[in-house]
Amino acid sequence: MNPEQITRQIALIEAILFVSKEPVEPGRIMEFLEIKDIEEFEKLLAAMEKEHLGDRPERGLLLKRSGGGLQLVTKPDLHDELKVFFTIKQSTKLTIASLETLSIIAYRQPATLAEISDMRGVNSTGPVKSLLQKKLIRITGRKKVPGLPALYATTQEFLIYFGLNDMTELPSLEELTELFEEKEQPSLFK
Amino acid sequence: MEMEIQGYQVQTDFFEGPLDLLLHLIRKNKMKIVEIRLSQITAEYLAYLESKKGINPSRESDFLMTAATLIYIKSRSLLPKPENPAEESPEKQLIHTLIEYEKIQKISKMLQDMEYTELLLWRRLETGENFTNREYELKEVSAFQLAEIFFDIVKKKENEQFLYISSKNYSIAEKQEEILILLGKNGFIDFSDYMAKLDSIEEILVSFFTLLEMIKRHLLIAVQEQLFGTISIYSNQAGKLDN
Numbered sequence: 001m002n003p004e005q006i007t008r009q010i011a012l013i014e015a016i017l018f019v020s021k022e023p024v025e026p027g028r029i030m031e032f033l034e035i036k037d038i039e040e041f042e043k044l045l046a047a048m049e050k051e052h053l054g055d056r057p058e059r060g061l062l063l064k065r066s067g068g069g070l071q072l073v074t075k076p077d078l079h080d081e082l083k084v085f086f087t088i089k090q091s092t093k094l095t096i097a098s099l100e101t102l103s104i105i106a107y108r109q110p111a112t113l114a115e116i117s118d119m120r121g122v123n124s125t126g127p128v129k130s131l132l133q134k135k136l137i138r139i140t141g142r143k144k145v146p147g148l149p150a151l152y153a154t155t156q157e158f159l160i161y162f163g164l165n166d167m168t169e170l171p172s173l174e175e176l177t178e179l180f181e182e183k184e185q186p187s188l189f190k
Numbered sequence: 191m192e193m194e195i196q197g198y199q200v201q202t203d204f205f206e207g208p209l210d211l212l213l214h215l216i217r218k219n220k221m222k223i224v225e226i227r228l229s230q231i232t233a234e235y236l237a238y239l240e241s242k243k244g245i246n247p248s249r250e251s252d253f254l255m256t257a258a259t260l261i262y263i264k265s266r267s268l269l270p271k272p273e274n275p276a277e278e279s280p281e282k283q284l285i286h287t288l289i290e291y292e293k294i295q296k297i298s299k300m301l302q303d304m305e306y307t308e309l310l311l312w313r314r315l316e317t318g319e320n321f322t323n324r325e326y327e328l329k330e331v332s333a334f335q336l337a338e339i340f341f342d343i344v345k346k347k348e349n350e351q352f353l354y355i356s357s358k359n360y361s362i363a364e365k366q367e368e369i370l371i372l373l374g375k376n377g378f379i380d381f382s383d384y385m386a387k388l389d390s391i392e393e394i395l396v397s398f399f400t401l402l403e404m405i406k407r408h409l410l411i412a413v414q415e416q417l418f419g420t421i422s423i424y425s426n427q428a429g430k431l432d433n
Contacts, residue, residue, distance in 0.1 A: 079310040099302055176293070
């Protein structure tokens with residue numbers, strides 16, 4: 001590919017991502033640009049990020065992978081000023097109750113409300129409802145036990161919200177234990 | 191690192207639930223979960239409940255449940271017990287739950303950190319204007335999504351003032367005819383529009399059940415044109431979801 005073609009393709013990728021509200025599957029762009037080799041495409045993205053987007057201090061955007069797609073997002077250090085411009089006082093964060101509920105669903109999905117409440121030791125109807133409204137979880141079906149309770153699983157919005165590309169990016173339970181053990185050791189020397 | 195550890199314990203006065211409180215007491219007493227001295231913990235747990243007036247009543251019951259378990263465990267330990275190692279003792283169960291809950295807390299903390307990083311990145315704002323043409327990707331919707339919209343509409347209807355003249359009886363069979371005729375005429379039904387035009391809650395209910403029944407029998411198909419878009423009902427004999 002000659003440099004002109006590369007420039008053209010980078011421009012097209014940027015334009016596509018600019019227009020899209022949701023992350024765009026890399027496969028679709030590759031098909032459109034007739035790029036067969038994933039490595040070639042990755043090189044193109046790397047060049048785009050390095051020479052034209054994220055690594056350029058005068059640009060406000062960077063290339064982000066989440067929910068299995070590509071997306072343009074603003075740079076993190078612009079956050080505070082953007083908040084002023086758009087007059088947003090506080091970004092709404094999830095409550096601890098919601099985070100705990102999500103943790104359980106993420107790691108043992110599909111899970112029922114009873115299982116979630118059991119593990120948290122508290123009735124979790126509230127957080128489940130609010131997570132459903134936020135579309136971070138969805139009902140995938142019903143468990144074949146008496147009462148046919150709804151089964152909950154995480155959604156693509158969940159991946160996007162936490163900046164994950166897919167579920168495998170969440171550390172496994174074994175990795176987590178190691179992670180926590182490392183984290184906790186320093187407290188012994190306090 | 192120290193900052194981080196303290197960061198999670200901001201809620202000294204407010205606990206997510208009985209397990210959270212128990213873990214707090216265990217940490218405070220520098221115990222390990224597996225070597226927990228239940229008598230000490232039980233006393234402190236009960237002292238906390240007594241000192242706390244006016245916990246949210248729906249949560250209070252969960253705290254009391256655990257208090258009962260703690261007292262039960264304590265009373266069991268005072269009695270001479272027959273050796274039966276195969277039996278799952280309530281103490282073991284509680285310890286197991288606590289270990290699991292501690293993991294959940296840590297995963298939550300991880301998710302919270304991830305959320306924090308992600309909230310710094312802004313995405314395209316949801317703007318109302320839609321400039322794509324009508325060749326949407328059609329996605330089949332589930333009964334749960336239909337039900338969600340249904341409840342929205344019922345809520346709206348409830349706020350309207352009705353002048354009741356006479357009550358009419360609706361039957362599913364009649365409704366089905368009506369829906370099929372409407373589909374024959376228009377080709378599709380916009381779910382929200384259709385529901386909103388109906389006269390009474392009774393009619394909405396009957397229509398909704400009719401639609402669900404017909405979708406279940408694969409006479410109709412409900413599709414959503416895009417995320418958060420309107421839901422359209424098509425007759426299924428034309429058959430194709432993606433054309």
